[in-house]
Amino acid sequence: MSTDPIRVGIAGAGSIAMASAVLVERNGHRATLWSPSGKGTTELGGEGALEATGAVEGRFSPAVAGSAQALAEGADVILIALPGYGHKTVMEALAPHLREGQQVIVSSHCSFGALYLGRLLAERGLTLPITAWGTTAATGRRQSGTHVKVNTVRARIDMCTVPVERQDQALATCTALFGEVFVPRDGLLAITLSNLNPQNHMGIALGNMTRMERGEDWSQGQNVTPNVGRLLERLDEERLAIAKALGLEVKTIFEHFHQSFHVPVGSIADMNRQMHAEGNGGTGPATADSRYVTEDVPYGLCQTVVLGELAGRPAVLHQAGVEIFSAMYGRDFAAENALLEALRLREYALGDLALAARTGQLPRRAPHQASA
Numbered sequence: 587m588s589t590d591p592i593r594v595g596i597a598g599a600g601s602i603a604m605a606s607a608v609l610v611e612r613n614g615h616r617a618t619l620w621s622p623s624g625k626g627t628t629e630l631g632g633e634g635a636l637e638a639t640g641a642v643e644g645r646f647s648p649a650v651a652g653s654a655q656a657l658a659e660g661a662d663v664i665l666i667a668l669p670g671y672g673h674k675t676v677m678e679a680l681a682p683h684l685r686e687g688q689q690v691i692v693s694s695h696c697s698f699g700a701l702y703l704g705r706l707l708a709e710r711g712l713t714l715p716i717t718a719w720g721t722t723a724a725t726g727r728r729q730s731g732t733h734v735k736v737n738t739v740r741a742r743i744d745m746c747t748v749p750v751e752r753q754d755q756a757l758a759t760c761t762a763l764f765g766e767v768f769v770p771r772d773g774l775l776a777i778t779l780s781n782l783n784p785q786n787h788m789g790i791a792l793g794n795m796t797r798m799e800r801g802e803d804w805s806q807g808q809n810v811t812p813n814v815g816r817l818l819e820r821l822d823e824e825r826l827a828i829a830k831a832l833g834l835e836v837k838t839i840f841e842h843f844h845q846s847f848h849v850p851v852g853s854i855a856d857m858n859r860q861m862h863a864e865g866n867g868g869t870g871p872a873t874a875d876s877r878y879v880t881e882d883v884p885y886g887l888c889q890t891v892v893l894g895e896l897a898g899r900p901a902v903l904h905q906a907g908v909e910i911f912s913a914m915y916g917r918d919f920a921a922e923n924a925l926l927e928a929l930r931l932r933e934y935a936l937g938d939l940a941l942a943a944r945t946g947q948l949p950r951r952a953p954h955q956a957s958a
Contacts, residue, residue: 717753
């Protein structure tokens, strides 16, 4: 790979997008942010306009793109870093402008979005390496339009690339941009089951919903109490059972907290208590209109439910979470996942999905046509 700075176009302008831009620029590359709404970057654009505090300190100067076309035309790599409910729309905006030689990274990947983007590109006769991360490169909280607090920089990120033969190339790019923190996994099924945020956020939100609704300032680590911690552990058992049925190796919730937050392995409540004591427990959502629910229920819990059905390992606690949150919010979260709806994954055989998870392409034939 060239030693010249890599130009990274970041689709998104929230906490994770800004934290990602900080890491890209800190590592000597060039970041450009695009706000799909047009509102998230209005205060950026000046020299040293983005201030980072926390795990990364300094002032940085990401550029700003005014459209998906401008972002794509000025980038070597596209990083999609916004909530899952925006992925389909952003992929549709970017796909007409992507070109041969580019790479796409989805941070963090959800609901088999790489397959949807791959389909859009295939319609143009284009195949690009699309890399799916099991989580984000950093955690953070946007403090203002020009200030992001980087809570932690990940020490390990699961990743895969479709088509699988492009994975070595993509791994080299990811490493150049974000460091030697990437662990290649065996396809999108493994990556889908490597994202622990939805299950963890389910337990945290259920246990602290009144704090969220009242807009309280509360420590997340401190409030993963023993009962909440046990729920997170049971949710993890469901996820691991699905992975085992699919013949996949994924990290446990204990490995996740140990590797992401550098605390000794213990019960999940004890690990979160230690995070809080070290000042690394994070701040819980101060609104019910939080990604912990509005993104992670439809785009996280629902995809695990679908995989559980296909693998013959029903995720009953995950399904219960979908139904409980739907009742709480007066919404049908199961119907809000635009990617699962567009891909119609429930109608494919598990073998078709497993193959697509390596090639990046679902069969063009009608679902179950060959196996009916």
